[in-house]
Amino acid sequence: MLDIYHVGKTYPNGVRALDGVSLTVNLGEIVVVVGGSGCGKSTLLRLVCGLDAPTDGSIRLDGTLIRAPHEKIGIVFQEPRLLPWLSVARNVGFGLEDRPRPERASRVAAQLARVGLTDKAQVWPRELSGGQAQRVALSRALVTRPEVLLLDEPFSALDAFTRVDLQDHLLDLWADQRPTLLVVTHDVDEAIVLGDRILVMRARPGRVAEEIVIDLPRPRDRQSAAFDFAKRRVLNALDHSLNRGARTGEAETVLDEGAARWW
Amino acid sequence: MTASVDDSPVQVAPRHRLGRWTRPALGLLLPLALAVLWELAVRLGLSNGRLVPPPSVIFTTFSDLWQTGELQAHALTTLWRVAAGFAGGVAAGTVLGALAGYSGLLHRLVDPTLQALRSIPSIAWVPLFILWFGIFEASKIILIAVGVFFPVYLGVMGAVISVDRKIVEVGRVFRLSAFGMIRRILLPAVLPAYVIALRAGLGLGWMFVVAAEFLGASQGLGFLLVDGQQLGKPAQIVAAIVAFAILGKLTDWLIVAATTPLLRWQDVYGAEHQDS
Numbered sequence: 107m108l109d110i111y112h113v114g115k116t117y118p119n120g121v122r123a124l125d126g127v128s129l130t131v132n133l134g135e136i137v138v139v140v141g142g143s144g145c146g147k148s149t150l151l152r153l154v155c156g157l158d159a160p161t162d163g164s165i166r167l168d169g170t171l172i173r174a175p176h177e178k179i180g181i182v183f184q185e186p187r188l189l190p191w192l193s194v195a196r197n198v199g200f201g202l203e204d205r206p207r208p209e210r211a212s213r214v215a216a217q218l219a220r221v222g223l224t225d226k227a228q229v230w231p232r233e234l235s236g237g238q239a240q241r242v243a244l245s246r247a248l249v250t251r252p253e254v255l256l257l258d259e260p261f262s263a264l265d266a267f268t269r270v271d272l273q274d275h276l277l278d279l280w281a282d283q284r285p286t287l288l289v290v291t292h293d294v295d296e297a298i299v300l301g302d303r304i305l306v307m308r309a310r311p312g313r314v315a316e317e318i319v320i321d322l323p324r325p326r327d328r329q330s331a332a333f334d335f336a337k338r339r340v341l342n343a344l345d346h347s348l349n350r351g352a353r354t355g356e357a358e359t360v361l362d363e364g365a366a367r368w369w
Numbered sequence: 370m371t372a373s374v375d376d377s378p379v380q381v382a383p384r385h386r387l388g389r390w391t392r393p394a395l396g397l398l399l400p401l402a403l404a405v406l407w408e409l410a411v412r413l414g415l416s417n418g419r420l421v422p423p424p425s426v427i428f429t430t431f432s433d434l435w436q437t438g439e440l441q442a443h444a445l446t447t448l449w450r451v452a453a454g455f456a457g458g459v460a461a462g463t464v465l466g467a468l469a470g471y472s473g474l475l476h477r478l479v480d481p482t483l484q485a486l487r488s489i490p491s492i493a494w495v496p497l498f499i500l501w502f503g504i505f506e507a508s509k510i511i512l513i514a515v516g517v518f519f520p521v522y523l524g525v526m527g528a529v530i531s532v533d534r535k536i537v538e539v540g541r542v543f544r545l546s547a548f549g550m551i552r553r554i555l556l557p558a559v560l561p562a563y564v565i566a567l568r569a570g571l572g573l574g575w576m577f578v579v580a581a582e583f584l585g586a587s588q589g590l591g592f593l594l595v596d597g598q599q600l601g602k603p604a605q606i607v608a609a610i611v612a613f614a615i616l617g618k619l620t621d622w623l624i625v626a627a628t629t630p631l632l633r634w635q636d637v638y639g640a641e642h643q644d645s
Contacts, residue, residue: 157538181542190636191558191560191634232634232636
């Protein structure tokens, strides 16, 4: 269980990025954080994975205080961040260096097979497409079997088709090991496809404005009326968080891709 | 890249083959033409060729020096001096550069002094080095080492400082130790810049060995240059210059050949040139 308790972060330049954020994520749950830019959602992930330390409050995983990177917490960044001098297979096995070679090899092979990239094992990262590279990054994070996987706008740099593909793929992988997922995104569709719960954050200082439970069964139909309804709730909450009036338009305006993503 | 060649060998191969032979040939055109013209000018009596010997005379001098074994002996002496100075300069430059790049404190401590020293033309040290280390090998090798040191130091320090923070964070997420971070992230990341620094350092090493050998040497290619000047033998000077060019190119090529396998991963514009 991941327990984020009254966490605040003030940067040395005086910016208050997060203020009193509390959140409990149960094992195997998928929580998605959405919010306008500058609402501290990426800061929150950096704190949870131990890259930065909170100025107040605490983050605990199963009772252990998180102040530095922890072996049970993995992260996938917006960019794949593969090491360009390692083959795809060695990138995936990067976190398994302390394991005996045969174990490493078999786990890497299995993981690559799982994401459909067995034929790319010996290739340099530069030869991968954006979607393939992000699948490798996902594999690198998953192969160590983390209890918590953090994803910081993991698919935002990909084209729309690849993005939908990878969202489904992520859910597929999640079903294998059922890690806890904490996902940051600015894509409302993505949030609803993935999340059990959606946290809407507001900026200056970053805090949780609203929590929306999505209890649609998986796999979720992106075209269904229930999906639209959930989407409207999230968009309304976002408008609130940005101090705009509630959305009054028809469902059509809400569905419009531009309107849904324009901030 | 390889894939595209494999996919369409019929279309690509002819252009490729043409490129392979014409490109080096184009580069040779100008020097060859000049050599032939000068040879002709001397043969036809347009010039006596005493101060600027024609290629044939240079070649004869070169092979004479080679057959007596003189050239090899001088070349080996010079090569040894460069190697020793290069090794010392690279070792010091790498260690200090890495430390000044890695630690902000050390950077502030060491870098200003080194930058100040760098602005001194290294040849200016020669009298002092001779006083300190004598006129024999030590002063020469140290002068070369000083010349090699600065490009290596600057290259390594700059490379370490500019390693991508995002990649370093990957290392942190996987909880690498300081040593692991250096071995698995920093070293490979700085390698391309390091190779360039080594090549720049080697170039300066060859430059400084000449300076060192001008100052009281009885062996070495630099001595051949001075000797040729004092005895009025321009062909010997040019032969020594040619030997310098060959050795310089050869040692530079050695660095490139030794490091190319380690840099195949690079996703750079230059890779396309190197492949063809």
